[in-house]
Amino acid sequence: MNIPRSNNPRVVIIGGGFGGISLAQKLRKQEVQVVLLDKNNYHTFQPLLYQVSTGGLEPDSIAYPLRKVLIGYDNFFFRLAEVTEILPNKQLLKTTIGEISYDYLVVATGSETNFFGNTELEQHAMAMKSIPQSLNLRSLILENFEQALLTDEYHERDALMNFVIVGGGPTGVELAGALAEIKKGILPKDYPDLDTRRAQINLVQGGDRLLDAMSEKASEKAEKFLEDLGVQVWKNVRVTGYDGKTVRTKTDLVFETATLIWAAGVKGATIKGLDAKELIAGGNRLSVNEFNQVIGFPNIFAIGDIACMQTEEAPRGHPMMAQPAIQQGRKLGENLIRLINGKPLEPFIYKDKGSMATVGRNKAVCDLKNIRFQGVFAWFVWMFVHLFFLIGFRNRVVVFVNWVYNYIRFDREARLIIRPFKRNYDQFRD
Template structure:
């Protein structure tokens, strides 16, 4: 892997998501050697992936080079690599580009899409966890619009224009709202030979309400906003099978659709080699103590979505969103500096800053500790917080310009089929 040998303690971080980047920043220019590994050479701002999928933003607006993050960090290195296994006894990891010894190992590998063992859904649906997947969804949607203009039958046309989104968490709700805005503002102008009444957007949720992770007030307002935009919401509904054209559910609902987007769940992305007892069977998350140390290992830590930490306030672990990952990364950075100096560690306490979701233009819901609100002000708060959370000044400027342009012109400028998607 060609990492220089050093007398400094070597900290290897696997994963350049919110947790990994937060930790890297905390360890910058300290008396440590830091090695960051990731399968991609960029950090993805996942909360805005849905805007790439729906042609609102280009991917370089929400991605940031990992090497640029560490360019001014002494003794910090990045390697484009996939970790294959961990040898905890020898303090060594095996990757596709070679082996590497560590003094401390931090796993921030995040999650992957969970299809719950349904092979047909895995084969034919469209997940949205990565930038290439978001671009695939964008291409497929735009290709289906083009195919619909030359469809031979009304049934074929309606199937091409029917979009099914499974999972009404923040990702599903935000994507449904964005596609509805495509229908209401873009399709009539770009495709005057299509009848927008043929375009349907269905949002399916297994729970009894949308946004089940948020308050009932947020759920009620979100569903109200979605219905105003023309989205058909189906709660207590599970997809049982999808063959690329027909959607079967646990009830009477049956849909003919060429596009099914799967946003119904995630599972941890662990690395081979650690004791199976350190993993939760169902969630695939590493059990960690209050210092994010993996159960049974003194020098291996886990952060963010892959870490399962039971506390009094969170007996089922912390929510798998950005804030716990960021906060854990910051504290672990401080704790690792204490650890190498043989100082006592500080336990992690999550400070919940609230949750939010946007449902299109001027429509959002926000849950704070003591306040719950919806509508234009919530939408403005959502925009401001997401804009400030983006990594890199350039990305903030580009996203702000795109949002301003889209708002004034009711437009989405990124509707290009750069890389055609093939099913």
């Protein structure tokens, strides 16, 4: 069943992330037909994926049905589809559900884990960019401890209880902090017959400080928080490979571990047909002008992580996080209406609202525009901001209930292996 053509121009948005949703909301009640495509039927609140992995939240609480975003909008269509190719000359998309034409195209595909071409790492490391990936990691963490109970070989047991996180950005820092809290608060009670003091959380950062997009004070404090929690922080160490058992680095340092989590980089999720070398800027992102227009294609736009808008303030493009995506989505919504009405476009100006990361209970770091702070207050601000940007009233309430419960009880009840990850542990038996 083809999507019926209306008299209004058709805007096709690829991707229901922060950018795609903000744009769709701006196009409500405008004289356009909107087609939103996504390979999932839900929006993912990526900043909280690490809490799903560590049993603190239920997966459904950080997902939101995309159809519900569009409920009650006229001339809006959602299709569950993956775009396999863009044919800009024909104004046509090839997708898993057939061809879809467009008048205006907005690429909002976000980013994917970047293994920098290391296929060995890609094969053995765990990524954490989607809900299924986060659930796989949750299962693996729990399976490792169950497996650790079964061996008498203490090297093997240590490797099963050793977690190596590569990448000292917010994802790595937040995941390391959560694992450290599990080690402290849950493992000794859940596994009285296991010496869980031997569990290790190693956070490996290539550069010389954690959270290198934030202030030095934030980096410093985050590292201190992590060390207080018992996380081993390794700086200036580059991981070069992992065969599923041994992590190799550029230095003498090696780790024996059943679990390597790769949070060391993302890259734009480009699509065939719009991936020519001259279109791509740093981070595999689509080069866009100040109107989010893909250079050379007046009716194709890119927003969010996939877009690289190089400006004076942001010579390497904006940070790949929620805020630029939301702001670009909104601005592009206004600009598309202007374009359709023959009015001149307005340039996008990024309003930096700051950034923050949480390490554990009462421990967070915030860099806001004019003020930087760390500790308990930062932690409350972090929670408030995340609840605010989480989509859906029910999600907010359920996440809030879980946070209150986890805080009061020092607990994380979603430590469930709903679908086993089924790692092959044979290689630890030699």
